[in-house]
Amino acid sequence: xxxxxxxxxxxxxxxxxxxxxxxxxxxxxxxxxxxxxxxxxxxxxxxxxxxxxxxxxxxxxxxxxxxxxxxxxxxxxxxxxxxxxxxxxxxxxxxxxxxxxxxxxxxxxxxxxxxxxxxxxxxxxxxxxxxxxxxxxxxxxxxxxxxxxxxxxxxxxxxxxxxxxxxxxxxxxxxxxxxxxxxxxxxxxxxxxxxxxxxxxxxxxxxxxxxxxxxxxxxxxxxx
Amino acid sequence: xxxxxxxxxxxxxxxxxxxxxxxxxxxxxxxxxxxxxxxxxxxxxxxxxxxxxxxxxxxxxxxxxxxxxxxxxxxxxxxxxxxxxxxxxxxxxxxxxxxxxxxxxxxxxxxxxxxxxxxxxxxxxxxxxxxxxxxxxxxxxxxxxx
Numbered sequence: 001x002x003x004x005x006x007x008x009x010x011x012x013x014x015x016x017x018x019x020x021x022x023x024x025x026x027x028x029x030x031x032x033x034x035x036x037x038x039x040x041x042x043x044x045x046x047x048x049x050x051x052x053x054x055x056x057x058x059x060x061x062x063x064x065x066x067x068x069x070x071x072x073x074x075x076x077x078x079x080x081x082x083x084x085x086x087x088x089x090x091x092x093x094x095x096x097x098x099x100x101x102x103x104x105x106x107x108x109x110x111x112x113x114x115x116x117x118x119x120x121x122x123x124x125x126x127x128x129x130x131x132x133x134x135x136x137x138x139x140x141x142x143x144x145x146x147x148x149x150x151x152x153x154x155x156x157x158x159x160x161x162x163x164x165x166x167x168x169x170x171x172x173x174x175x176x177x178x179x180x181x182x183x184x185x186x187x188x189x190x191x192x193x194x195x196x197x198x199x200x201x202x203x204x205x206x207x208x209x210x211x212x213x214x215x216x217x218x219x220x221x222x223x224x
Numbered sequence: 225x226x227x228x229x230x231x232x233x234x235x236x237x238x239x240x241x242x243x244x245x246x247x248x249x250x251x252x253x254x255x256x257x258x259x260x261x262x263x264x265x266x267x268x269x270x271x272x273x274x275x276x277x278x279x280x281x282x283x284x285x286x287x288x289x290x291x292x293x294x295x296x297x298x299x300x301x302x303x304x305x306x307x308x309x310x311x312x313x314x315x316x317x318x319x320x321x322x323x324x325x326x327x328x329x330x331x332x333x334x335x336x337x338x339x340x341x342x343x344x345x346x347x348x349x350x351x352x353x354x355x356x357x358x359x360x361x362x363x364x365x366x367x368x369x370x
Contacts, residue, residue, distance in 0.1 A: 041274045042358055044300045044327045044347055054353050086354040 058094055065098030066105075068118065068126035068182030069175060080213040088210045099169075099184040099202045103195070106188025114185070129178055133186050141190045161192055166205035180206075263287040263309055263316060268341035270364025272296070275344070283362060285334075285341065292320035292332065294345075302330050314338070328356065339366035 042050060061079060064070045080091045105114065111134040118127035136144045168174055168183050177183060184202070187193050193201075267286040271279035283296035292307035307320035315337040322330040327349055334343025341364045349356040 039277055041277055041280045042356075043274075043280065044297070044302070044324070044330075044349070047327055047349070047356075050356070051351065054351075058353075086357075090353050 054090075058090065061091070061094050062098045062101070064181075065095055066101045066181045066184075067121075067123070068102075068129070068178040068185055069123055070179060070181065077209055077213065080210060085214055088214055092206065092210045095180070095206050096199075096203060099180060099206070100199065102181045102184035103188035103193075103198055106185035107191070107195075108188075111189060114189075126178060126182060129182065130186070130189070134189065141186070141192065162197065162201050165193070165198075166201055169202065169205045170208060261287070261290065261309065262311070263307075263318065263336065264289070266336070267367050268336075268364035269367040270341070270362060272360060272362045275359040275361055283364070284367065285332075285343075285362065285364065287318070292318065292322070294322065294330070294332070297322055297330055301325060301327055307332075318343075334362065340364070341366075 057079065061076060065076060076091050076095055080088050111130060115127045115130050115134075118124075118130065133141060133144060165183070165187055168177065169180055174180070174183065178186065187198060264287055267284055269282065269284045271281075272283045273280040281296065283294055286293045286295070287307065290306055291304040293304045294302065298304070301324040302322035303324070305320045305322045307318050310317045315335050317333075317335050319331075319333045322332065324330075327347075329348055330345050331348065332343060332345040334341055341362070343362045345360050345362065347356060347358045347360065
């Protein structure tokens with residue numbers, strides 16, 4: 001009976017991941033089609049506009065990605081899909097910067113300041129989560145995060161804190177526990193992770209999204 | 225320090241002059257002068273747009289005194305540049321690279337057959353985010369001189 005429920009949980013996770021992959025491919029095809037239909041043309045005379053648009057996009061993306069409960073990863077994927085392989089590196093670096101900022105904020109600032117900031121931004125859910133997280137003893141903090149995840153498989157991996165962080169960042173539905181920015185901020189607050197290891201970990205952990213986009217752009221026929 | 229002998233001093237300028245003459249002949253085979261250039265004085269006016277898309281605006285390309293110009297591109301800072309020309313049957317293939325001080329370069333390639341010019345060009349420009357690499361087309365007909 002227990003084996004059956006585990007298999008079902010894995011099947012659900014696999015189905016969710018497949019749905020995300022399918023969504024990326026469909027969005028890729030759809031956006032390319034839309035750009036072709038609109039007939040948008042980029043010429044050297046529009047260079048300043050292109051530069052400004054990219055800069056605004058980058059700042060906006062870093063801000064969204066670093067803020068708890070905002071759909072940074074989804075925006076990042078959309079950005080990569082729109083820009084294609086050449087934009088993947090930019091989006092990847094922006095994600096690294098954003099997750100580093102969130103981690104740094106969590107590590108450097110006292111929790112009550114972050115909570116006040118989130119409340120001021122009207123992000124009450126994020127503020128409440130940070131408060132509960134802070135009230136949890138350090139050794140119970142991973143458990144606290146895992147309890148809030150929508151999957152059953154996480155608790156079994158609790159002792160591997162770096163692995164769990166990588167999983168949480170890639171978990172479908174991780175918006176429930178703060179999204180990429182929130183998870184990174186709580187990782188910083190928990191003081192369970194050294195910065196060099198954290199940085200190395202996120203450099204690897206956020207690779208699946210860019211890799212999928214690269215593959216779907218480089219081999220469009222094979223994938224679609 | 226050992227000084228070169230009088231013989232070497234005499235031979236050296238001859239070597240240099242011979243080398244320069246050979247280089248000049250080789251260069252002249254590719255880059256036309258107004259005397260031997262079949263394209264000199266021609267200009268073509270037509271539509272241009274991004275590859276795979278419709279026409280975006282009108283442009284005029286000219287060949288004069290060994291220099292290729294795109295009047296529209298010139299307004300964005302891409303100045304005139306030398307071009308190469310090669311005959312194939314009734315057609316002439318040309319190519320030129322136009323440089324801009326702040327917008328990268330445009331690599332032009334085209335063919336002129338009779339009164340029609342068809343070409344493609346590529347805009348390359350290194351930015352902090354990535355290298356812009358866009359491809360465009362041009363199709364024009366011969367236009368009376370200025």
